[in-house]
Amino acid sequence: MEEYVRERERLIVKDRSLRVDANAFGAASHTENQADEILRRIRTEEHETVWDRAAPEIPGAAHVFPGMEFLTARETILKTKLFQAVSKMPKGALLHSHLDATVNARVLLNIALKHPAIHVRTSIRLTGETIYTVLPEFRPLPQDEWTSLGSLTDSVYEPGQWVPLLNARSAFESDLGGTAGFDEWAVRALTINPTEAYHTHNTTAKIWEKFLSTFAVARGLVRYMPIFVEYVREFFLSSIEDGISYIETRIPFWYKYMIGADGQENVPHREWLLIYDEVIAGVKRDLAAQGRSDEFVGSKIIYSAVKKDLTCEGLEWYLEDCIALKQEFPHLICGFDLVGPEDPLPPLINFIVPFQRFVARQKELGLDIPFILHAGETLGDGTAADMNLYDAILLGTKRIGHGFSLAKHPKLMELCRERNIAVEMCPISNEILRLTGSMPMHPLPILMNQGVPITLNSDDPAAFGNMGLSFDFFQVLIVSEVTGLLTVKALARDSLKYACLAPEEQSAALALFDRRWSTFVQWLVDTFSGEARS
Template identity: 60%
Template sequence: MSSPKFADFAHYKQERAALINHDRSLRRDNPESKVSPSEAKADAIIRQLRLSENNSVWATEHEGVPHPFPGMEFLTGRNIILKTKLFEILAKMPKGALLHAHLDATVNAEFVLKLALEQPALHVRTAEPISAVTLSGLLPEFRALPKELFTNSEITLTDPSYIPGTWVSVKKARDTFDSALGGPDGFDKWVIGAMTINPSEGQSITYQTHNTVNKIWEKFTSTFTVSTGIIRFVPIWEKYIYEFFRSSVEDGVSYVEVRINFHPKYMFGEDGQENVPHRVWLQIFDATLNRFKADLKQQGRADEFIGARIIYSTLRYISVEDLDSTCEDCITLKQEFPHLIAGFDLVGPENVLKPLIYYAESLLRFRERQKELGIDIPFILHAGETLGDGTEADVNLYDAILLGTLRIGHGFSLVKHPKLMEMCRERNILIEVCPISYEILRLTSSMLMHPLPILMNNGLPVALCSDDPAMFGNMGLSFDFYQVNDPLHSPILLTYFLQVLVASEVTGLIALRELARDSLLHSTLEDTEKQRAIAAWEKRWEDFVESIVS
């Protein structure tokens, strides 16, 4: 090789390195990110472990999973994930804030059923008689009844003479469930199956018969229909909230901003009457939060949980007039509970419900009312949870940004819009990404096709979120922070941890650090609280890194 050509090649390599470095400098975990010696060692260990488990775990046979592979469906591969050392490590990771989750879908379904069985006021009924033929397609309906309506009849839920629509106490329904249908265990399986999209349904429901976005949303929506009748009952509401806080902290979450649907005006009280207004919902939430924090403090764990706030949410099918009154209700609650109300959102399947433009005038009026009253309830809007390009659901992204959304819930179709990505980066609008949710709800068939790396590589702030973990069986954030996929060594992907940790040769532990920190940075905490939360998280992060190294 002659000297001139060698010189040209050397120049080429310099340009190549400069281009790669410039491109990677846009990432949140760019080469300029400070990395401690311990973080560098831990990152190397994680990368080596990922490679090792591709061969030791994913390349072996697993009962019930004919062909395990790196981008397989979460519901099918969940049990394999639980066998990995990588998941064990990530379960201990301090994950920062959970910024996108719907409260009615955050507590394990088995725990919810246990709470229901403790309440004599809770009853259940079905729209048709139960038999081996009808059971799998029937949804139980739960409701708290006043004492005068308690049923003392000998008729049970599975009795041949059961009249559809007749209420039976939950405990009696379980105790007397027909042995031919599995007895009490059969009752549990039926109810829990109705409240979840569970692994046993993984192939037949999620990935075959319900194989489109709209079809799986039908199943998904039905799970809320079942669980709401149990959860929206004051004696359970309090215990449910406490369990949500407890399980979040146990999974390494130190702060939550949870969406609560305030569309129903009332909750059922202890007397079995639907008469408990929104302000009482928040009183219970506040009291439970304070009790939980006091319990942690007594255990010497006060720094593990900063607190919780609420994103007031309503459904995208209400009228504009109803939205106006809903916004006034939100303002009233903000005035009474300024420390709890963090933002406002409209929720529901974007592909079939009303777009943001339908509500834009009302939302602008809402914003002006806040200015008049000197309060601040930022929009934290769902937008772009769709496969569409130019559809109403996709165009919601434009409206969300123009309305001044603080963060974007989902933003799945955002990567189709370079200008909008640029605006999000410039305005520091964080994207709340819910990896497992997107795969189960059929927005993507695998993590390799997920747009998360595109968002991160373009420098947009991102927080990993769980969305509706109770329905999917991915409680907490550990599953969403796990992914097993190395595209150069037999793609194995799975729970979306991250396309970050496993679907990228560039990304590693530092990306996880930035995701966790960004979740706290983009929370609605006041500056002093935010700094305290980040400082506490940093200390726990250092301990976590040292535990990997040692």
């Protein structure tokens, strides 16, 4: 039996030898090992006390379980000690997010309310019947087009008329909930709710329809430069609050002009970047003033073109635009991507020629704009979206956005391992967009055990409600007995290694991370050691 146990132990070690935490236990400090034990104990306790039970109080969930559907579980997660611990953890970099969906919907609404230029309209008058299907369209108007209309819900409202946001909200019919009813209606249009994700829109294709509609609604607000400035700042601040110290975000440059303070479409791409730079500087200044400089390293932008209706010619324009911006803002533009749902939209293979020209042009100009491509965000096996993985890797992508279907590709996993191509995994996004039924079914442990470099990401927290990275780390941590504190440390720390940071930026960021990590681990032991033992 002893010999059997030794042989078993050797086999387990071999089986896990490619994991990012394979050698973490030996290298860990005493406090880290203590903290890891505490975290595992809390997790085990809460499996029983919180998760494995009937939940008649939660609509749509007969029973709760660890790693269950996020939108149904969210309120329960917030009450756990495990979440309390994870939310204090330094997260490293957020490498995969779409800027238009990064700020809490209510916060965005509150920002918008400060801007009298913002108007709203509907295609049908809102009533008790239409309120669940009709979406708001927001838009800033030039001052000479501002209206003084009173309400979207009044019987005199003619569909299509622009109503000032403030009026629409304050005059929202009391039968429809008044002001609070307006907010709920708007928030519902900006977010995905559990009924949609898990019942009415039960396929990936259907939930994507709803998902894309949240972008369309948000765009009417975020596209307005005065809101954009506050929006980006809010994104940074809330991320920093959650322990994120560096951000690479995807900005879709598909419209050529944002709407300026004057209500005109006249703010070109380069001004977006100027503003972005200013916001970064402002946040850094404010943090420095509070003695919190070590909490934020900065942010860069992955230039993104939108795949929908994109031709090779159209793509050429964006690639040239990206090059021009990189030349002017080398410290800001860090990569190029194509965005949009992979299943229905054209695959990467359609764009190889312009992509190859892009690479050649960079060589001529001495630039370095790596591809950081979405690929394999699909349940397909051998479909065009799944095959995008071959092209992303052949094109030399620096990281892979999602790579959900990568687990099916032994040779591609090997290449990711050899070439250090990190996968930007977005577990909660995948679950809400119905690529996985719940977290225990997610392929993340498969990639982890294959030694594929992984980072965790929120993708579109405004639509999904997974603000920051705490929720994603929580969902990953709760469904595995192998994964512990040292695993999530490696994931968080590695996000800085796979980021587009110059060597000196990177070592500074890692040094800051290590300092904050020590503080966190000590806090964890101080806070929970007595409590967990009891």
